Amino acid sequence: MSNLQTRRPAPTLEEVAAEAGVSRSTVSRVVNGSSQVSPEVLATVGAAIEKLNYIPNRAARSLANRQTMAIALVVPEETTRFFGDPYFAAIVHGITMGLEPSDYVLNLQLAGATSPSPKTMRYLLGGNVDGALVVSHHSGDHFLSSLDETIPVVFGGRPLRHAEQNSYYVDVDNAAAAAKGVDHLVALGRKRIATIAGPADMPAGIDRTEGWRRSLQNAGLPADLISYGDFSMVSGARSMRELLDRAPDLDAVFVASDLMATGAVSVLRERGLSIPGNIAVMGFDDSPAAIGGDIQLTTVHQPSIEMGRRMAETLLALLRGETPERICIMETRIVQRESA
Amino acid sequence: MSNLQTRRPAPTLEEVAAEAGVSRSTVSRVVNGSSQVSPEVLATVGAAIEKLNYIPNRAARSLANRQTMAIALVVPEETTRFFGDPYFAAIVHGITMGLEPSDYVLNLQLAGATSPSPKTMRYLLGGNVDGALVVSHHSGDHFLSSLDETIPVVFGGRPLRHAEQNSYYVDVDNAAAAAKGVDHLVALGRKRIATIAGPADMPAGIDRTEGWRRSLQNAGLPADLISYGDFSMVSGARSMRELLDRAPDLDAVFVASDLMATGAVSVLRERGLSIPGNIAVMGFDDSPAAIGGDIQLTTVHQPSIEMGRRMAETLLALLRGETPERICIMETRIVQRESA
DNA sequence: CTGAAAGCGCTTACAG
DNA sequence: CTGAAAGCGCTTACAG
DSSP: OTTTTTOOOOOOHHHHHHHHTSOHHHHHHHHTTOSOSOHHHHHHHHHHHHHHTOOOOHHHHHHHHOOOOEEEEEEOSOHHHHHHOHHHHHHHHHHHHHHTTSSOEEEEEEOOSSOOOHHHHHHHHTTOOSEEEEESOOTTOTHHHHHHHHSOEEEESOOOSGGGTTOEEEEEOHHHHHHHHHHHHHHTTOOOEEEEEOOTTSHHHHHHHHHHHHHHHHTTOOOOOEEEOOSSHHHHHHHHHHHHHHOTTOOEEEESSHHHHHHHHHHHHHTTOOTTTTOEEEEEEOOTHHHHSSSOOEEEEOOHHHHHHHHHHHHHHHHTTOOOOSEEEEOOEEEOOSOO | OTTTTTOOOOOOHHHHHHHHTSOHHHHHHHHTTOSOSOHHHHHHHHHHHHHHTOOOOHHHHHHHHOOOOEEEEEEOSOHHHHHHOHHHHHHHHHHHHHHTTSSOEEEEEEOOSSOOOHHHHHHHHTTOOSEEEEESOOTTOTHHHHHHHHSOEEEESOOOSGGGTTOEEEEEOHHHHHHHHHHHHHHTTOOOEEEEEOOTTSHHHHHHHHHHHHHHHHTTOOOOOEEEOOSSHHHHHHHHHHHHHHOTTOOEEEESSHHHHHHHHHHHHHTTOOTTTTOEEEEEEOOTHHHHSSSOOEEEEOOHHHHHHHHHHHHHHHHTTOOOOSEEEEOOEEEOOSOO
16 A cells, blocks of 8 residues: 555546536446447447546445445354365355356355354344345354345255245255265165264254155164264264264264265274275265365265355345245255265 | 335434434534543433434445445455365454454455456455455465555565565564474484475465475485475375375475375375374464364464454554554464374 | 436534 | 534436
């Protein structure tokens, strides 16, 4: 910032109008792509804009038309977890791609696992964003209800709370996807199939566990080996140890996220167990974590990037006043690699 | 968004003034914490604000005082890498903490490894943010120069380009820190010490390599075993394989980031080499990646969270018109765990 | 298709 | 310590 004070002020609509010899209204129209402008005027004004390097003032625009052109990305999650899981990377990647063609900017709102700060609340509810994208929410996230009542919101993953029954969201059929994953282990001939589950206060946690249970019941196998993690690598390792201690005859494990599976794999190696020889491992996500380690994870693929993109597109549609599908359920599939 | 259209408009300054029986100017003063207000009026206005649940309109405020109260977080990096490395988690965590007490919001600008989109450029240069924080920049990031000339910018890590010679930044002494790490390996009696280096277009990559070289030279050891990675886990694995093939007598490796070290460790295990028995591994960062795997990494600790916080604080100071230290170099130390 | 005018909700000298 | 007034840079009916 070599010359903070010597910068000359940015050109205004007024100046462009003067340059082009038209009224401010007209310039505003061309800036906003109105069709009500004659070709000649359009050209003249365009040239003036070009010449002066005019960029509309966001604040003035917002004040006049009551749109902020900002979207909040709300993450009710600890920073560490948010950044620690490649799954989020994919979602956010998709979101930024989906927002790219629009004029909206993305405001990052790390809410913390419990509830957001008063400052964040005021920001979100105070008309500072036109809409919000919520990723990774827990059942305890009460505050989201009030958000949902104030501005358009699109969730990544089915909201759990009753108050959010009419919410927009994009998700996969977690139960069916998990069942499909466990079916694969069953087809491999495994008999003692455990699960390292996700948190019981998150839909993705609950539903994947439900899928595991359902598949085992269909196969007439016991569904008693479950240990809960929090989607982190260390929790995956912890759960794997616990499961191994509890059931030494274990021959397969369905893990609710690739990151947890990575932790589980390290414990398996530590104990000298071969994968999938002794124990087959099925992950979930198909995130970079699945292929980052020394053993390539067989896993249930969900299109995380696409999901992020769809979230953005749905919100954009809502903001345009359209009525997109309230629920978008995307496809999953098994990706077979080395671990099962 | 149950009732997008039925919401009643938010209260304005005007209404608060009416409620309190004072002028708009006065309400504005109390909202902005001016000392020029009598205690009684302060109380009355405060009550009115409370009663109406008044929240100042950001756009109007920005338009009037020419401040956006927004800060851009610019990441000239692929989304995948940004989210894949826990180091960034720590930095961003620190940044959000540093910004917390302020009224600034953080706008996420993923710039892509090459250069940002025209849209992003216009946004950044068009007066939409009051300042910017830049993390992980490469020597090829030309666009940053223009940014730096337009608004206050604080870099995470020493900028490489000449045009940014006067930039503000917070960093560690990467060369000294790396040398310290390698000294530790030397003290362990290791003779063939390789390095898995960071990218040669990033200061952190260059300087850590320099530190490795310096330490080896001091010890009279050859500094010929080097393989470049890109700070990702897979690149760490790739480099480890290459080094092993090139020099089977290797007995230690200094890895420029914990995440790369994690990849290296998996290759070492794959080859049946014991750590640190056969090969000692020294990481860098002391991020969660150092303790997430099955072997706890000995590593060079840098205070990433604090660095993020300092970045935020420095920018805040700049925005207040103060003149903080241009360069902030923070302490590092060796954290000894299992791998060396 | 184009322009004059009012208005969006604040801040900020300027008086007093 | 307080208020009247101008102004920030746009958009948007309303006329024509």
